[in-house]
Amino acid sequence: MATGTANATYQMYIGGEWRGASGGAVRPVLNPANGELFAEVPEGTREDARAALEAAKAAQPAWAALPGVERARYLRQTAALIRENAERLARLVVQEQGKPLHEARGELGGTSEFFEYFATFGRAAIGEIIASDNQDEDIWIRNVPYGVVVAIIPWNYPAALFSRKVAPALMAGNTIVIKPHEDTPLSAIELTKLVEAAGVPPGVVNVVTGAGTIVGDALVRDEITQLVTVTGSVRAGRQILAAAAHNITVVSLELGGKAPFIVMDDANMELAVRNAITARFMNCGQVCTCNERTYVQRHIYDEFLERYVAMASRLRMGDPMQAGIDLGPKVNQVELEKIERMVGRAQEQGAQVVLGGHRPDGEQFRKGFWYEPTVLTNVRNDMDIMQQEIFGPITPIMPFDDFDEAIALANDSKYGLSAYLFTNDLKRMMRAVQDVRFGEVYINKIGPEQLQGFHTGYGLSGQGGDDGTHGLSHYYRKKTVYVSYNDTPASNLMPYPAA
Numbered sequence: 001m002a003t004g005t006a007n008a009t010y011q012m013y014i015g016g017e018w019r020g021a022s023g024g025a026v027r028p029v030l031n032p033a034n035g036e037l038f039a040e041v042p043e044g045t046r047e048d049a050r051a052a053l054e055a056a057k058a059a060q061p062a063w064a065a066l067p068g069v070e071r072a073r074y075l076r077q078t079a080a081l082i083r084e085n086a087e088r089l090a091r092l093v094v095q096e097q098g099k100p101l102h103e104a105r106g107e108l109g110g111t112s113e114f115f116e117y118f119a120t121f122g123r124a125a126i127g128e129i130i131a132s133d134n135q136d137e138d139i140w141i142r143n144v145p146y147g148v149v150v151a152i153i154p155w156n157y158p159a160a161l162f163s164r165k166v167a168p169a170l171m172a173g174n175t176i177v178i179k180p181h182e183d184t185p186l187s188a189i190e191l192t193k194l195v196e197a198a199g200v201p202p203g204v205v206n207v208v209t210g211a212g213t214i215v216g217d218a219l220v221r222d223e224i225t226q227l228v229t230v231t232g233s234v235r236a237g238r239q240i241l242a243a244a245a246h247n248i249t250v251v252s253l254e255l256g257g258k259a260p261f262i263v264m265d266d267a268n269m270e271l272a273v274r275n276a277i278t279a280r281f282m283n284c285g286q287v288c289t290c291n292e293r294t295y296v297q298r299h300i301y302d303e304f305l306e307r308y309v310a311m312a313s314r315l316r317m318g319d320p321m322q323a324g325i326d327l328g329p330k331v332n333q334v335e336l337e338k339i340e341r342m343v344g345r346a347q348e349q350g351a352q353v354v355l356g357g358h359r360p361d362g363e364q365f366r367k368g369f370w371y372e373p374t375v376l377t378n379v380r381n382d383m384d385i386m387q388q389e390i391f392g393p394i395t396p397i398m399p400f401d402d403f404d405e406a407i408a409l410a411n412d413s414k415y416g417l418s419a420y421l422f423t424n425d426l427k428r429m430m431r432a433v434q435d436v437r438f439g440e441v442y443i444n445k446i447g448p449e450q451l452q453g454f455h456t457g458y459g460l461s462g463q464g465g466d467d468g469t470h471g472l473s474h475y476y477r478k479k480t481v482y483v484s485y486n487d488t489p490a491s492n493l494m495p496y497p498a499a
């Protein structure tokens, strides 16, 4: 039960107007560090979703008609405003999501960079010309915007994921309706205020808040929507794919992950341990690229485990707004209870808790959604903890004997987003690149992924992808144009020549 009072009431942005929900209802926003209510947002309805789509549709032709350099100018201006407001927005991310302030500052850096990066495509090629079979003809393949894009985003990076979707969609000449997560709607709303301040015309960017199964579903099902881009859970991804099937709407899905973190016995131990720790505990373990299962070659397993546990036990958990904090709370009560159940289930299946395994003691952790850094050993790959996404500060660690076994363990998963390998052996690196079935492979390093890369998952991790030129290409569809400048009638025209 939430305590406190909402000291800020936010509105949705539809067609250039700030307004409440058509039904008048509001939804509370809680601070996960103390569970207290501190803001309210409109509880959007299906009608609000429709209004936002209509506004986006009305604005799209004029937006697409602007030269690329003009659209890029708006993106650069938005980036500049995000940089100016970065500290304020970083604190808002901490307040609504719970990550440590230094991580939120990093997120805001990325948030402006997405706009900056996609603005560089203002003068990029927007198609190709292919040789025709006939004389004096060309075949053009043109990139054309979809029209109205719907973007649905989760709570773990409420600012960066806004711009990861909005910037390329706008650069490609689309307009957009964005639906932030129920728990973290404020970053998207504040960023939209900056988009507005940058002079982006009304209707080009719209924000609707509310429930995924109501507002999100209405946005996905509507015939105005031409492309849906989602970052979220597998469960939501499945529901969205099914809803989009009716209109055969194109869907790009960035879903969960279960990244294997493989450490070979020739790896730099210090580098491997520190990277494994960061890749697990950043954002309280709530990143789709997190180290979800650590595999360590048997000769070095004991030493690795000892160092890993020692380092994990030194992580500082506490008020994420304070300096020097490594770990904040989980984002909400449901997530907290989910990971508690997962640890309990792992123990039932034979896992041993060697660190943590419960909520922390102490007055400052009495309220809010806290869980201690936790390490589990004695795990097998068929256990739920090794197969299901944890998305929390829990590391299951297990030994393996040789490289082939490590690759087989890594691939024994329904997910296929990120994979990590620590080794100094070039052949093993190359073999891993060839043999692991993941869309993103990190060798002797961890993320974050870079703007010019391509963030894409296999299997349950999704379809499509974000970032870089490949990510941008998802915001275009193709139009093929056959052009003749030959005055001689083609030989296949009627009436056919007599035999």
Ligand code: NAD
Residues within 6 Å of the ligand: 152, 153, 154, 155, 156, 179, 180, 181, 182, 210, 211, 212, 213, 215, 216, 217, 220, 231, 232, 233, 234, 235, 236, 237, 239, 240, 254, 255, 256, 257, 287, 288, 389, 391, 417, 455, 457, 461, 462
């Ligand atoms: P979630 O699926 O609960 O919510 C994501 C969004 O989908 C929210 O805005 C929600 O309102 C909306 N939604 C839910 N059901 C819907 C429906 N039926 N129709 C339309 N919209 C609907 O996910 P979450 O808990 O916010 O995020 C955590 C998940 O996101 C994790 O699984 C994580 O791995 C994944 N994630 C993936 C990436 C990636 O790039 N692959 C990045 C970050 C997070």
